[in-house]
Amino acid sequence: MLGVAPLLSINALYTIYFYSANALTGLMWISIIPLVTFAFLLTYLHKYTWYKLEHNKPLHISIIAAAVLVFLFIPLIFLANINLMLFPEKWGTVRGFMSALALPNVFPRYLHFLSASMAVTGLFLCWYFGRKNYPFERYFTTLTRYQVKKKTYSLAFAFSLFQFMIGPVVLLTLPAKGMNWRLLGIIFSGAAIALPAMYWMWKAITGPEEHIDKHFGKVVAAMTLTVLFMGSGRHVYRANALAPHKKLMAAKTAEFERLSAEARMHPVEEEVETPPGEGGKGAAIFQANCSSCHRPHEKLVGPPMTEMVSIYKNDVAGLQRWIKAPGKKRAGYPQMPGFPQLSKEDLNELSTYILSIK
Ligand code: HEC
Numbered sequence: 038m039l040g041v042a043p044l045l046s047i048n049a050l051y052t053i054y055f056y057s058a059n060a061l062t063g064l065m066w067i068s069i070i071p072l073v074t075f076a077f078l079l080t081y082l083h084k085y086t087w088y089k090l091e092h093n094k095p096l097h098i099s100i101i102a103a104a105v106l107v108f109l110f111i112p113l114i115f116l117a118n119i120n121l122m123l124f125p126e127k128w129g130t131v132r133g134f135m136s137a138l139a140l141p142n143v144f145p146r147y148l149h150f151l152s153a154s155m156a157v158t159g160l161f162l163c164w165y166f167g168r169k170n171y172p173f174e175r176y177f178t179t180l181t182r183y184q185v186k187k188k189t190y191s192l193a194f195a196f197s198l199f200q201f202m203i204g205p206v207v208l209l210t211l212p213a214k215g216m217n218w219r220l221l222g223i224i225f226s227g228a229a230i231a232l233p234a235m236y237w238m239w240k241a242i243t244g245p246e247e248h249i250d251k252h253f254g255k256v257v258a259a260m261t262l263t264v265l266f267m268g269s270g271r272h273v274y275r276a277n278a279l280a281p282h283k284k285l286m287a288a289k290t291a292e293f294e295r296l297s298a299e300a301r302m303h304p305v306e307e308e309v310e311t312p313p314g315e316g317g318k319g320a321a322i323f324q325a326n327c328s329s330c331h332r333p334h335e336k337l338v339g340p341p342m343t344e345m346v347s348i349y350k351n352d353v354a355g356l357q358r359w360i361k362a363p364g365k366k367r368a369g370y371p372q373m374p375g376f377p378q379l380s381k382e383d384l385n386e387l388s389t390y391i392l393s394i395k
Contacts, residue, residue: 040115051122054279058122058137065114065134072107072114079104109151113138116147123215123275125282142210149207152196153264159193160257167250183246190249194238197231197260204228215278220270227266234259319390322383326376333394339373342394350392357384 047055059066083101090097117137121127124140131137166173166185173182208224237252237259244251323331330338331345349356361384363373379387 047119051275051279054122054125054282055118057125057128058118061121061128061131062114062118062134062137066118069111069114072111076104076107076111079107112150113143113147116150117143120146123278124212125279141212142207145203145207145210149200149203152199152203156193156196156200156260159189159191159196160260162189163193164253164257167253183249186249187242190238190242194235194242197235197238200231201228201235211274212278214281215274215276217273217277220273220277223266223270223273227263227270230259230266231263234263318383319386319388322379322387323390326379327387330373339370340367342391345391346394349388353388353392356388356391360384360387 079100083097083104086097086100090100114134117134117140120140120143121131121137127140131140137143163186165171166182166189173185177185204224234256237256241249241252241256331340331342333342335341345356349359360375360379361377362375365372
């Protein structure tokens with residue numbers, strides 16, 4: 038649930054990039070939904086067979102292990118996607134999830150994410166079990182409250198320390214194209230703010246029992262700031278990495294707009310020789326409905342009119358049937374749209390005109 042908001046903001050900020058990455062890893066991306074469902078069902082199964090499987094520990098543990106594996110796999114799909122969206126230049130060669138996974142940086146970022154989750158979990162549990170109104174003694178019989186707090190606090194400390202090691206790896210495996218001094222400034226400020234937090238955590242864990250809570254508020258505040266800094270660093274990297282691509286798109290759009298404006302100003306004269314009399318109306322109908330796809334002598338979207346003549350010169354009814362409801366004949370041509378709205382009279386004019394082409 039907590040992931041929905043970030044996902045929506047990425048979607049709004051980077052729509053075309055995100056959708057392209059989603060489409061390229063389509064099957065895996067969409068399978069997140071059944072995978073999450075499946076993993077949650079496994080955790081329920083584990084919970085509600087607690088007593089039933091008391092004597093079959095291997096099975097019971099396998100159930101939760103399978104759930105954990107699926108839960109661990111899901112962020113990898115996310116990361117492969119979020120990473121892929123930063124590299125439009127790779128979209129031409131990426132063939133699905135596996136090759137998106139092989140891009141540099143996916144696995145370091147994955148570890149970085151897992152380790153951050155563990156650090157946050159450690160801090161959360163430390164607060165949770167330490168709350169005054171938590172009936173600790175009811176659930177824990179062998180451990181004291183202090184011992185549990187110390188363990189969970191140590192967990193947060195160990196994984197925060199690990200972040201200091203894996204963080205630089207993430208930074209180094211990031212392709213240089215999105216790097217600049219501003220980004221490094223943000224990242225290093227974030228890391229610097231975490232340093233006093235590390236010191237306070239260490240003091241609390243190694244200090245006397247009554248001091249374990251002393252710096253907790255400051256640690257949480259500093260770590261929150263660090264997360265904010267790292268988050269905005271990510272945003273800056275994304276913006277940097279995608280800037281050239283955005284420029285290219287803007288240039289191509291401008292060029293397209295220029296060309297189409299020019300085409301509207303100077304329309305190409307159609308070289309349809311309008312036969313006199315009867316043919317005049319047919320030619321106008323052709324001009325209005327068919328000329329965007331058919332030329333007299335060369336192939337455009339559809340075959341040339343001379344080809345129509347050679348097929349239908351003795352079959353006006355067949356020609357009219359086709360125009361009203363075209364079939365699918367030629368390989369490599371798109372489907373021709375039908376013209377059921379043309380009146381019988383218009384069809385006659387039109388087919389007379391077509392069959393008069395030489
Ligand atoms: C959007 C493009 C498009 C428009 C507009 C269009 N056509 Fe076509 N037409 C095609 C294509 C593509 C084919 C080839 C389809 C195939 O072979 O499957 C085709 C094929 C034909 C054929 C050959 C039929 C055959 O038996 O091989 C005739 C005749 C024809 N069009 C007449 C017309 C007429 C008349 C109009 C206007 C009322 C028209 N088309 C409008 C795209 C178009």
